[in-house]
Amino acid sequence: MSERIAVYPGSFDPVTFGHLDILDRAAAIFDSVVVGVLENPGKTPLFTAEERVELLRSCLETRPGVEVTTFRGLTVEFAASVGAIAIVRGLRVISDFETEFQMALMNRRLNPRVNTVFLMTSFSNVFISSSLIKEVCQLGGDVAEMAPSVSVEAMHRRFATQRAPHG
Ligand code: PNS
Numbered sequence: 001m002s003e004r005i006a007v008y009p010g011s012f013d014p015v016t017f018g019h020l021d022i023l024d025r026a027a028a029i030f031d032s033v034v035v036g037v038l039e040n041p042g043k044t045p046l047f048t049a050e051e052r053v054e055l056l057r058s059c060l061e062t063r064p065g066v067e068v069t070t071f072r073g074l075t076v077e078f079a080a081s082v083g084a085i086a087i088v089r090g091l092r093v094i095s096d097f098e099t100e101f102q103m104a105l106m107n108r109r110l111n112p113r114v115n116t117v118f119l120m121t122s123f124s125n126v127f128i129s130s131s132l133i134k135e136v137c138q139l140g141g142d143v144a145e146m147a148p149s150v151s152v153e154a155m156h157r158r159f160a161t162q163r164a165p166h167g
Contacts, residue, residue, distance in 0.1 A: 006086040006117065009036040009075045011130065012052045013045040014151035018121055018128040020059060022090035025119045027065055034082045035068040036075070046134055046158055058150045076111040087116045092126050 006026055012019060012035070026033045035056055039049040047055070049070045056068045071078040079087055087107060089100055104116035121128075128146045137143045137155045144152055 003031040003083075004086075005032050005034065005082060005084045006030040006088050007034050007036050007075070007079045007082060007084045008088040009038060009071070009078065011040065011043070011045060012037050012056055013047055013130050013134075014052060014147065014154060015056050015059060016125075016128050016130055016133055016147045016151065017145075018090065018092065018125040020148065021122050021125050022088065022119050023063070023066060026088040026117075027063060029117075030065075030086065030088075032065045032067070033088065034084065035066065036071045036078050037068065038075075039070050039072045047154065051154070055148075055150050055154060059148050074110065076107050076114055079114045080111060084114065087114055089116060089118055090121050091118045092121050092128075 006029070008023060008026055010019065023033065023035065037049050037052045037056065045052070053068050053070055060066050060068065071081075075087060087104075089104070091097060091100060100116075100118065104118075107114065107116060133143045133146050133151075134155060137152065138159050143155075147155075
């Protein structure tokens, strides 16, 4: 039987415990999962795509069957390029559903052979998002229970650099 591969695309700016929760759930269902970090020239992320990949990679040592790479362009094309049969997306709250539903149907229109699989996050991760964590961390809040230590340390370093006086 052929390997059942899924892609898990996203910004991962930076990776949170919410992402890892979804990743572990996906890894339990599929033979392998390829995490795709979107290189999005339209957005200004806190971390470069390479930095986001590195942060994710350092969380993967204990996760066999999971790899991470960057991608540009359409998610469905990225999925096809690695032979994936599914796109994994995490759902936290009802408000996620509207956009995710729209994206899933668009992706199905673009490539009907690739299905989107929604996985529900743990209750404890419902309020976690990369953007909220960045905001809280930048303002001095404790986010240690919301993201892996590599992400938290990387944010501290980045925000310290941004605060450093110029000239
Ligand atoms: O982590 P995010 O920012 O919620 O991830 C969004 C992502 C990367 C999954 C979405 O923006 C995406 O798929 N972008 C790639 C371009 C694309 O395929 N657009 C059409 C999607 S319907």
